[in-house]
Amino acid sequence: MIAMRGWRTLALAGLLMAASGCGKAPPVTFFDQGQPQTLSQWHVLQVSGRTLSLNQGVMPYDLNTPLFSDYAHKLRTVWMPAGSHAQYRTGVGLDFPVGTIISKTFYYPLAEGRDGDRNMVARTDPSQSLLRDEKLDLDKVRLIETRLLVHRKDGWVALPYVWNEAQTEAVLRREGDLVALTLVSPQAPTREEVAYQVPDQNQCAGCHAVNNRSRHIAPIGPKVRHLNRDFDYADGSENQLAHWARIGYLQGAPDPARAPRDANSGDATASLDARARAYLDINCGHCHSNTGAAITSGLHLDAGGHEGLARGFCKQPIAAGKGTGNRPYDIVPGKPDESILLFRMDSDDPAVMMPELGRSVVHREGVQLIREWIASQHGSCDV
Structure with missing residues (x-):
């Protein structure tokens, strides 16, 4: 009986300790x-x-x-x-x-x-x-x-x-x-x-x-x-x-x-290019890569060293529908407001926005970063 009481006392103490x-x-x-x-x-x-x-x-x-x-x-x-x-x-x-x-x-x-x-x-x-x-x-x-x-x-x-x-x-x-x-x-x-x-x-x-x-x-x-x-x-x-x-x-x-x-996209001491590429890599690169779900888009935004059309510069979309916003290219160098990439990032319309999942509001700071990055690019899509 004494042993049983001792066991019960220890058990009760354990429960109290766990509860506290x-x-x-x-x-x-x-x-x-x-x-x-x-x-x-x-x-x-x-x-x-x-x-x-x-x-x-x-x-x-x-x-x-x-x-x-x-x-x-x-x-x-x-x-x-x-x-x-x-x-x-x-x-x-x-x-x-x-x-x-x-x-x-x-x-x-x-x-x-x-x-x-x-x-x-x-x-x-x-x-x-x-x-x-x-x-x-x-x-x-x-x-x-x-x-x-x-x-x-x-x-x-x-x-x-x-x-x-x-x-x-x-x-x-x-x-x-x-x-x-x-x-x-x-x-x-x-x-x-x-x-x-x-x-x-x-x-x-x-x-x-x-x-x-x-x-x-x-x-x-x-x-x-x-x-x-x-x-x-x-x-x-x-x-x-x-x-x-x-x-x-x-x-x-x-x-x-x-x-x-990768750079910290919010680090003002890092280069604009490094910050933008890091942001696109983590937010978009898992789909927009050589193996990801968006492989058929031809747009690669991961850290694979892609440039030119593969990165989206002067690249026409393959199947974006309403997501183009009537813009002809994914990225127009120097013209963020004419670029599909920024248009989709700056939208909260489920039929337009990118990424498609994981957000319901616009990431204002991210949009501003990519806006500045596109504006800093040189070249023309007129040829």
């Missing part, structure tokens, strides 16, 4: 099959009180230039099974081991003066992370969704999870979701209503199927040229490639000083 966030989190759980209904089942991220934190072995990372998603900020993480690592492959993405879990959590800073409305969020620079000591303060941010890419024996699987109003759990939404948000600009008293779209599983696969022949999905962001930058880890700042190699998450990569590196 004081207990040690269970290790990351990799599911080699099935589709767990809640994000917490994976134990990649954990909510403790009003804090979202990373589990042991889950490593945050960031990109030189992030893909635009309606001004959402993103917490990116990667986890690999003990003793495994990603392998560097020249000219292509990293080769991640089976068992890898990549997560991307979309969130917004809460707007000031929102009167308790957690759907009123601030439109701030999405490249600026709000992660502090590898944690997010849930009193300052609104979690929207967490997407998982899980590497199983038969390939990658995409799983979209949507966070509840209480910000305590995210639930699998294979069919996607729409989240009504109000974007508030801190610089001006302007508001923009947004129907934020959480993609369904087919849409996830549509973007991540970077090889249009095999249709196998793969990670887009974690490539060496995007990762080659410093990151503020909890124990200090370090180049991400060097950090991944040091902790055993990456093998075979060159020294960061010799590795490929």
Whole structure:
């Protein structure tokens, strides 16, 4: 009886510790099959009180230039099974081991003066992370969704999870979701209503199927040229490639000083050409490449060194329909307002806009960057 009472006391203490966030989190759980209904089942991220934190072995990372998603900020993480690592492959993405879990959590800073409305969020620079000591303060941010890419024996699987109003759990939404948000600009008293779209599983696969022949999905962001930058880890700042190699998450990569590196599109000290190409690479290049879904367009916007017609200069569209805006060429050197590329970027019409998925509002800063880049080009399409 005494032993039973002691066991019950310990069990109760354990439950209280777990409820209060004081207990040690269970290790990351990799599911080699099935589709767990809640994000917490994976134990990649954990909510403790009003804090979202990373589990042991889950490593945050960031990109030189992030893909635009309606001004959402993103917490990116990667986890690999003990003793495994990603392998560097020249000219292509990293080769991640089976068992890898990549997560991307979309969130917004809460707007000031929102009167308790957690759907009123601030439109701030999405490249600026709000992660502090590898944690997010849930009193300052609104979690929207967490997407998982899980590497199983038969390939990658995409799983979209949507966070509840209480910000305590995210639930699998294979069919996607729409989240009504109000974007508030801190610089001006302007508001923009947004129907934020959480993609369904087919849409996830549509973007991540970077090889249009095999249709196998793969990670887009974690490539060496995007990762080659410093990151503020909890124990200090370090180049991400060097950090991944040091902790055993990456093998075979060159020294960061010799590795490929995309520019930060928001870095005013970088050249205009480097910034524009980096922006087009991350936002458009996974489709507009030699193997992507837009291969038949003949327009290549990835980092493959394409020039001339392949890059879109004086190239007539193959099948853009309404998306041309009655403009004859993808890019007219020196004339952004006559260029189809800018016309489609500057639209929120689903029948016109590019990219087709992942946004419902115009990325004003991105449009301005590409406008300036096209305006700086020399040449003529009159011949």
